[in-house]
Amino acid sequence: MLTVGVDIGSITTKAAVLGDDGVVASVIIPSGSRPAEAAREAHDEVLRRAQVNDEALPTIATGYGRVTAPFPHTTVTEITCHAAGAHWSFPQVGLVVDIGGQDSKAIRVGPGGTVLDFAMNDKCAAGTGRFLEVMARALGVELGQMGALAAGVAEPTRISNLCTVFAESEVISYLARGTSKEEIIAGLHRSIANRVFGLVSRVGPRPEYVFTGGVARNSGVAAELKRLLGGPVRIPPDPQIVGAVGAAVIARRRTFDAK
Amino acid sequence: MSDKTTGTSGATELRAAEPGPVKPAGRLKADADLKQLMGKYYNGVFWAHRLHRPIAWITSGAPVEPLYAMGITPVYPENYGAILGSRKCAVEYCEIAEGAGYSRDLCSYARGSIGSMMADRGPLNGRGLPAPDVLICAKNICNVVVKWWEVMARHYNKPLFILDTPYVPEEPVKPHQLEFVRGQLEEMIAFLEKHTKRRLSRSRLVRVLENSTKTVALWEEVQRYRQASPSPSSALDMFTNMAPIVAIRGTDACVKYYRKLADELKERAAHGVGPVPNERYRLVWDNIAIWHNFRLMKYFHERGAVFVGETYTNAWGEYSFSPEDYKDPIMAMARQYSGVLLNVGPEVRLGRLLKMARDYRADGVVFHSNRSCKTYSLSQYFLARGVQEQLGLPTLFIEADMTDPRAYADAATKTRVDAFLEILEGRKEAGGVGATAGAGAGGRTC
Numbered sequence: 001m002l003t004v005g006v007d008i009g010s011i012t013t014k015a016a017v018l019g020d021d022g023v024v025a026s027v028i029i030p031s032g033s034r035p036a037e038a039a040r041e042a043h044d045e046v047l048r049r050a051q052v053n054d055e056a057l058p059t060i061a062t063g064y065g066r067v068t069a070p071f072p073h074t075t076v077t078e079i080t081c082h083a084a085g086a087h088w089s090f091p092q093v094g095l096v097v098d099i100g101g102q103d104s105k106a107i108r109v110g111p112g113g114t115v116l117d118f119a120m121n122d123k124c125a126a127g128t129g130r131f132l133e134v135m136a137r138a139l140g141v142e143l144g145q146m147g148a149l150a151a152g153v154a155e156p157t158r159i160s161n162l163c164t165v166f167a168e169s170e171v172i173s174y175l176a177r178g179t180s181k182e183e184i185i186a187g188l189h190r191s192i193a194n195r196v197f198g199l200v201s202r203v204g205p206r207p208e209y210v211f212t213g214g215v216a217r218n219s220g221v222a223a224e225l226k227r228l229l230g231g232p233v234r235i236p237p238d239p240q241i242v243g244a245v246g247a248a249v250i251a252r253r254r255t256f257d258a259k
Numbered sequence: 260m261s262d263k264t265t266g267t268s269g270a271t272e273l274r275a276a277e278p279g280p281v282k283p284a285g286r287l288k289a290d291a292d293l294k295q296l297m298g299k300y301y302n303g304v305f306w307a308h309r310l311h312r313p314i315a316w317i318t319s320g321a322p323v324e325p326l327y328a329m330g331i332t333p334v335y336p337e338n339y340g341a342i343l344g345s346r347k348c349a350v351e352y353c354e355i356a357e358g359a360g361y362s363r364d365l366c367s368y369a370r371g372s373i374g375s376m377m378a379d380r381g382p383l384n385g386r387g388l389p390a391p392d393v394l395i396c397a398k399n400i401c402n403v404v405v406k407w408w409e410v411m412a413r414h415y416n417k418p419l420f421i422l423d424t425p426y427v428p429e430e431p432v433k434p435h436q437l438e439f440v441r442g443q444l445e446e447m448i449a450f451l452e453k454h455t456k457r458r459l460s461r462s463r464l465v466r467v468l469e470n471s472t473k474t475v476a477l478w479e480e481v482q483r484y485r486q487a488s489p490s491p492s493s494a495l496d497m498f499t500n501m502a503p504i505v506a507i508r509g510t511d512a513c514v515k516y517y518r519k520l521a522d523e524l525k526e527r528a529a530h531g532v533g534p535v536p537n538e539r540y541r542l543v544w545d546n547i548a549i550w551h552n553f554r555l556m557k558y559f560h561e562r563g564a565v566f567v568g569e570t571y572t573n574a575w576g577e578y579s580f581s582p583e584d585y586k587d588p589i590m591a592m593a594r595q596y597s598g599v600l601l602n603v604g605p606e607v608r609l610g611r612l613l614k615m616a617r618d619y620r621a622d623g624v625v626f627h628s629n630r631s632c633k634t635y636s637l638s639q640y641f642l643a644r645g646v647q648e649q650l651g652l653p654t655l656f657i658e659a660d661m662t663d664p665r666a667y668a669d670a671a672t673k674t675r676v677d678a679f680l681e682i683l684e685g686r687k688e689a690g691g692v693g694a695t696a697g698a699g700a701g702g703r704t705c
């Protein structure tokens with residue numbers, strides 16, 4: 001049986017098709033200014049990659065654009081989907097830390113991948129993927145290189161501003177003072193991890209820890225998070241599609257339940 | 260679907276046999292009376308000076324009974340702030356205050372009311388509130404009011420009395436604290452007598468206290484009907500209906516109004532009528548209402564969730580007096596006004612919240628983390644932990660401000676609400692995603 005999950009985020013839209021043996025196909029595209037169109041495109045593309053042509057497959061949309069998705073679907077929030085997606089990869093999961101394009105969240109997960117509690121930072125871009133993007137531009141480095149660049153740094157620079165705009169000027173002033181890019185990047189990673197750790201403390205840390213969302217690709221943030229949590233942090237093979245996979249997992253469960 | 264048979268009263272059991280109503284109840288019939296009653300109160304406020312009645316600007320936690328007993332008209336800048344919020348014009352007045360240098364971190368009731376005072380403009384009759392003759396500030400709700408009242412007293416150059424009520428970490432209130440507050444109350448009465456040239460008669464005070472007690476008993480009766488399923492009213496109704504108990508508690512008109520409201524809710528409960536007939540989730544609300552966004556409440560209703568209790572409306576059930584109290588009314592007031600919700604320690608607050616959640620058979624608790632009100636919001640994470648650990652109920656945090664819509668993000672809030680309702684639904688189904696768990700094992704560990 002095949003099911004589909006589409007996660008329409010603020011910056012990227014992700015889609016996954018789930019089969020009996022796992023993820024059959026997945027796709028990540030930019031959301032652009034028209035989330036409904038991005039949803040349609042991601043949906044069609046993932047079906048094409050999975051080589052199926054069936055609009056009627058059980059489909060769940062999630063993410064901030066979930067309500068407007070222009071194909072037959074039901075909606076589930078990204079919080080529930082991330083828990084389900086993380087649990088699908090790591091059945092022992094106790095806490096999901098998700099850092100996406102414009103929000104970050106900590107989700108305490110119970111048996112069966114159910115959500116017990118969650119905390120979100122959703123009114124400010126500080127400590128999210130957008131924050132890293134802005135900083136990469138200010139530093140003139142590739143987003144994807146940041147983890148590797150920060151790897152050997154012993155003394156990360158202290159980034160004291162929580163606001164993205166102020167932190168950017170802080171970064172520029174460090175550069176002007178001659179601080180190395182590597183130290184600044186390590187400092188940025190630390191500040192993101194500290195911020196999300198505040199959310200973790202609200203819901204209560206509970207191993208096993210799973211890190212999802214686009215920022216989980218950044219090994220520097222992951223390492224800082226591990227230091228703060230004091231235990232191993234698991235990262236799914238493609239951390240960015242966990243919400244979409246979770247949506248497909250829930251669609252699958254509901255289809256079984258209905259039978 | 261909904262657990263219609265789990266009602267506690269005979270009335271609910273009776274109803275289970277009847278086909279349940281599908282249409283949500285509209286507005287309460289009493290709403291028309293409420294509008295009239297509060298309109299009359301504000302008319303009285305705007306006419307007070309022409310009728311040679313002194314006006315006192317007082318805080319919501321201040322003892323209003325001596326004022327009514329002395330024929331002084333109380334005016335509540337906080338209630339006015341709430342009106343600015345529900346009429347969706349708070350930002351306009353807040354910005355006037357902000358332009359004068361008041362920080363956006365300051366309570367929005369204070370900013371709105373100061374803005375309206377500075378511009379002498381407002382939504383009620385075009386102008387701001389009529390100037391005070393005296394100002395009374397009780398510290399039992401927060402420290403903001405102290406500075407806020409000082410600002411207003413300076414603006415009008417009128418005498419201000421600050422009633423100091425020491426913090427009560429645990430109940431009962433200590434005897435030395437009571438003695439101290441009694442002394443404060445006596446000073447307050449002497450202050451009022453001096454500046455308004457009116458005397459307080461003990462017998463009139465007792466009569467007003469009797470009315471307060473009757474009002475509170477009726478208020479509690481109103482709340483009790485909400486133990487029924489479906490609940491006959493929601494937070495929406497209760498937030499609007501608390502205006503009289505705040506502003507005109509102690510008057511005959513107030514008693515009469517709540518008698519009528521109680522009868523209406525009794526009738527609704529007996530016939531299974533309520534704002535969410537297919538009630539699926541029963542919730543408790545903590546903190547002040549989001550006055551500018553009652554739509555959010557409707558969002559809950561449309562998804563089968565109803566608020567069956569609020570710590571905020573419940574707090575007004577505290578001002579009741581016994582016949583024993585009338586022998587020493589000042590001492591009795593000292594006790595009541597010391598133990599108000601925002602003047603007690605978090606443990607006491609938790610105890611009251613847990614009791615409410617149990618009595619009203621709540622499925623979860625929603626915390627409005629109110630950017631304005633720090634005293635109310637500060638201990639909420641402690642309270643949430645208590646609710647989770649001691650009752651095993653899930654909790655939700657909504658970040659907003661009671662009157663300032665600039666501190667609220669609609670889409671993000673609705674996602675949180677949806678996720679919370681998914682948690683509640685998951686608990687009702689008691690299922691899980693176990694069927695496919697582990698199938699995607701892999702990935703890396705760092």
Ligand code: SF4
Nearest residue numbers: 366400401403632633
């Ligand atoms: S800070 Fe809270 S208690 Fe104080 S005036 Fe504002 S809303 Fe009322």
